[in-house]
Amino acid sequence: MSIKTKWTIDPTHSEVGFKIKHLMIANVKGTFAVFEANVVTTGDDFMSAEIDFDLDPSSIDTGNADRDTHLKSADFFDVESHKQITFRANTVENVDNDGSYELWGDLTIKGISKKIKLDIEFGGVAKDPWGNEKAGFTINGKIHRKDWGLVWNTALEAGGVVVSDEVRLNCEIELVKSNEEITE
Numbered sequence: 001m002s003i004k005t006k007w008t009i010d011p012t013h014s015e016v017g018f019k020i021k022h023l024m025i026a027n028v029k030g031t032f033a034v035f036e037a038n039v040v041t042t043g044d045d046f047m048s049a050e051i052d053f054d055l056d057p058s059s060i061d062t063g064n065a066d067r068d069t070h071l072k073s074a075d076f077f078d079v080e081s082h083k084q085i086t087f088r089a090n091t092v093e094n095v096d097n098d099g100s101y102e103l104w105g106d107l108t109i110k111g112i113s114k115k116i117k118l119d120i121e122f123g124g125v126a127k128d129p130w131g132n133e134k135a136g137f138t139i140n141g142k143i144h145r146k147d148w149g150l151v152w153n154t155a156l157e158a159g160g161v162v163v164s165d166e167v168r169l170n171c172e173i174e175l176v177k178s179n180e181e182i183t184e
Contacts, residue, residue: 006178007039010134013174016055020145020167028067034059039175046092046122046135051105053087082110092120099123103139109148116143118169133177141169 019027034056042048057077072079089105101120106113123136
């Protein structure tokens, strides 16, 4: 019999962001404001983590209302038809025995699922002043947006395109340990 531990995201101490090349010369950054995750580990062993992550694409914020409206449209996330972006993962691999890991899972955008790899830096576990146990992670990765049907673009007169295909993901995640334990 093993004891399973539940963890959830602390949204006030977490950020889900991305950046993408614009005009092939500069990066545009953005974040999503609405997301949640349920993480289940065996005891406190994050190598055993089973992760269910959900994000609301309509919560996108790039600092420009017109661009955000375009990103919510059918040209990109089509938030009217696709209310969630999900990530389901259960494979964690230790990279260097010093806090670096690879996390493998299925990312679903616009109903299209693809396996991706994310690079994880484990920041550690600590108790906050109110006695809550928390775990911190920095997450980075790269995806090719066209793999999920995010294909809008415009060619530039001098060559290149308005928006690059590669999107860099960057997240700071703080999990809170639940008092609820599951016995299997």
